[in-house]
Amino acid sequence: xxxxxxxxxxxxxxxxxxxxxxxxxxxxxxxxxxxxxxxxxxxxxxxxxxxxxxxxxxxxxxxxxxxxxxxxxxxxxxxxxxxxxxxxxxxxxxxxxxxxxxxxxxxxxxxxxxxxxxxxxxxxxxxxxxxxxxxxxxxxxxxxxxxxxxxxxxxxxxxxxxxxxxxxxxxxxxxxxxxxxxxxxxxxxxxxxxxxxxxxxxxxxxxxxxxxxxxxxxxxxxxxxxxxxxxxxxxxxxxxxxx
Ligand code: SAH
Numbered sequence: 252x253x254x255x256x257x258x259x260x261x262x263x264x265x266x267x268x269x270x271x272x273x274x275x276x277x278x279x280x281x282x283x284x285x286x287x288x289x290x291x292x293x294x295x296x297x298x299x300x301x302x303x304x305x306x307x308x309x310x311x312x313x314x315x316x317x318x319x320x321x322x323x324x325x326x327x328x329x330x331x332x333x334x335x336x337x338x339x340x341x342x343x344x345x346x347x348x349x350x351x352x353x354x355x356x357x358x359x360x361x362x363x364x365x366x367x368x369x370x371x372x373x374x375x376x377x378x379x380x381x382x383x384x385x386x387x388x389x390x391x392x393x394x395x396x397x398x399x400x401x402x403x404x405x406x407x408x409x410x411x412x413x414x415x416x417x418x419x420x421x422x423x424x425x426x427x428x429x430x431x432x433x434x435x436x437x438x439x440x441x442x443x444x445x446x447x448x449x450x451x452x453x454x455x456x457x458x459x460x461x462x463x464x465x466x467x468x469x470x471x472x473x474x475x476x477x478x479x480x481x482x483x484x485x486x487x488x489x490x491x492x493x494x
Contacts, residue, residue: 313342415469
């Protein structure tokens with residue numbers, strides 16, 4: 252039996268936002284590998300083995316998935332959103348880097364990443380140039396986060412923030428908001444999009460002056476507008492032209 256390995260994005264939560272390509276891979280897989288909360292989104296069925304693992308073991312998880320595929324299994328590593336955005340696809344290539352080319356097929360299957368689902372729910376806050384910053388300092392020093400934050404704000408990008416806040420580092424997001432207030436002033440719009448596309452979805456848009464750290468948690472993606480971002484009724488959008 253020929254094994255294969257796919258790294259698939261499950262989208263932000265709603266089943267309707269799983270691509271047909273990802274669904275087809277899930278339907279033909281023998282093994283699902285990934286973080287517990289993401290594997291929990293896969294319905295069990297006969298012939299399918301689920302391999303949930305803890306969050307911080309990405310490289311081990313990638314190696315285990317490679318070993319399964321090498322043994323002839325059809326393996327899907329699942330990520331939320333898109334697997335190439337702060338997720339498992341890079342970990343897989345790190346595990347492969349320098350090793351002999353595997354004798355089975357490897358595919359990365361894109362998904363709808365949190366910032367795009369959030370932007371659509373809010374209106375069109377990413378309608379002009381934007382960037383994405385992961386606020387987790389698990390894998391990079393805080394000084395680098397702060398430098399990117401400042402320079403992106405100075406360049407007037409709209410910015411999507413992933414992993415804004417967690418119990419293990421509650422003070423980082425407060426510091427990020429202070430920096431943004433310094434760089435962008437009090438009137439800039441900032442949106443908090445929680446659990447987008449799930450029954451728990453919650454959206455809020457406020458000014459930087461009104462923004463508080465506890466408006467975000469680990470299920471929130473935060474979108475800062477650029478200097479032209481404005482409201483249109485219940486919506487938030489960024490015009491396509493810059494003055
Ligand atoms: N690969 C994922 C991101 C993983 S990092 C993707 O492409 O979306 C995890 C972070 O993604 C969370 O802390 C949160 O900031 C964001 N996120 C993931 N799903 C989300 C959702 N449904 N609603 C809001 N934010 C979400």
